[in-house]
Amino acid sequence: MTVPAPRVRRRPRTPGRLLPLLLATALLLPVAFLVVQAHQFVDNDREVVGRERLGVEYLRALGPVTDALVDAQSAAVTGRSLRRDTLDQAVERAAAVDARIGGELSTSERWAGLRAKLEALPERSLADPETAFTVYGEVTDLLLALHGKVRETSGLIRDPGVDAYFLQDGVAEEMPEAMVAAGRLTDLAVLMNRRPTAERIQSLSQLATLRAAALQPANDLASNLRAVVENTESADLGANVLTPFDAYQRAVETMALHSQPVDRAGTVDTTRLLAARNEAQQAAKQLHPVLLDEIDRLLVERLDGLDRDRLLILGAGGLAALLLVGLAVSGWMSRPRDTSAASAGGGVPAGGVVPPPPSGIQWGAVGSRPVEPPPALQPVGQVHEPDRWRPFDAAR
Known part of the structure; x- marks a missing residue:
């Protein structure tokens, strides 16, 4: 009697094991692309915000230059002694800022031209106030x-x-325009009082133009600040802004009132007008750094939010990569179940005793399946069953 040999286990094919790895790689590539793209977007936003902070720093340096230049103009027109020290110090600080960040903001050329004009201003008042x-x-x-x-x-x-x-619209555009226009308004009023009556009356239209130029940006600044104070989330902005802003607005209204002629000859009360301009300028000096600080605070908060977004992007991308790599490794290391010959019916039972084959079954060669005998052939045609005993056959 021959004993059937156990089945030989087949080795898994390599393409079948590579399939999970290929699928994981195919999923990992688009995930990596999305992570890189999102990271680049965040970096671009950070660069934009960083450039805006440089603009805030530059505007902070231009504020004292504006104040000192307006004062120098008023002193030159009225014939008072010029205080070049204040203007020179403001110019030096602005020059240091431009030397550091002017190249990135593309302002070096404009600053060089402005500085040349500032340094060319005379040390003493010009003989002609009109000039x-x-x-x-x-x-x-x-x-x-x-x-x-x-x-x-x-x-x-x-x-x-x-x-x-x-x-930024208020502190970088409207406030400088309002301060320069206020200085020109008071200086023109001083010049008008020195002109003959005929020229003074002709200058009233120019005075009205400068009055509108001083009031329009001041009103726009008031509207912008009112909207910001009502919608801001900062608890300190309202208190820090409202006090100097109220003083500035009152001074501008007083300045507009005293810029009106007091008689038919076109005479202007320059004493009260100069006092109102000085009050407006002092209020603007207090308001200017407060607005710049608030802009910088908003930009810093935006940078913090971008940093959090970048960490979330990197974390999500890393987690997705780990999951896909884990799936690929598990698919590569997994093996098919060991189906032994015993479970398939061809192995040797426990104890080493081979049971005899059933009757009528013969074993073939080693490792082959048992051979069953062919079925018996039946005759073709009508099949007659063998005679059986009938009830009356015993009486025969």
Whole structure:
């Protein structure tokens, strides 16, 4: 009697084991692409916010230059002694800022032209106040153009935040324009009182134009600050802004009132007008750093949010990569179940005793299945069953 040999287990094919690895790799590539793209978007946003903070720093340096230049213009027109120390110190600080970040903001060329004009201003008051008014007017125009350049190249003018946009619009455009226009308004009033009556009356239209130029940006600044104070989440902004802003608004209204002629000859009360301008300028000096600090605070909060987004992106990408790698490794290391010959019916039972084959079954060669005998052939045609005993056969 021959004993059937156990079945030989087949080795798993390599392509079948590579399939989970290929699927995991195919899923890992788009996940990595999305993570890299999201990370680049966050880095670009961080770069934009960083550039805006450079613009805030540059505007902070231009504020003292604006105040000192307006004071120097008023001193030159009225014939008072010039205080060049204040203007020179403000120019030096602004020059240091431009030397550090002017190349990135593309403001070095404009600052070089403005600085040349500032240094060319005379040490003493000009003999002709009318000439001084014209010369300083050209320099202040260059200064206002530099403010606009900083807003544009730093991206502050395109800031997506509502609060930051209104704040930068007020501190970088409306406030400098209002202060320069207020200085020109008071200086023109001083010049008008020195002119003959006929020329004084002709200058009333120019005075009205400067009055509107001083009031329009001040009103726009008031609207912007009111909207920011009502919608801001900062608890300190309202208290820090409202006090100097109220003083500034009252001074501007008083300045507009005293810029009106007091008689038919076109005479203006320059004493009260100069006092109102000084009050407005002092309030603007207090308001300027507060607004810049608030803009910088909003930008810092945005940077913190971008840092959190970057960490979340990297964490999600790393977790997805670990899961896919784990699936690939588990698919590669897994093996098919060991189906032994005993479970298939061809192995040797426990104890080593081979049971005899059933009757009528013969074993073939080693390792082959048992051979059953062929079925018996039946005759073709009608099949007659063998005779059986009938009830009356016994009586025969």
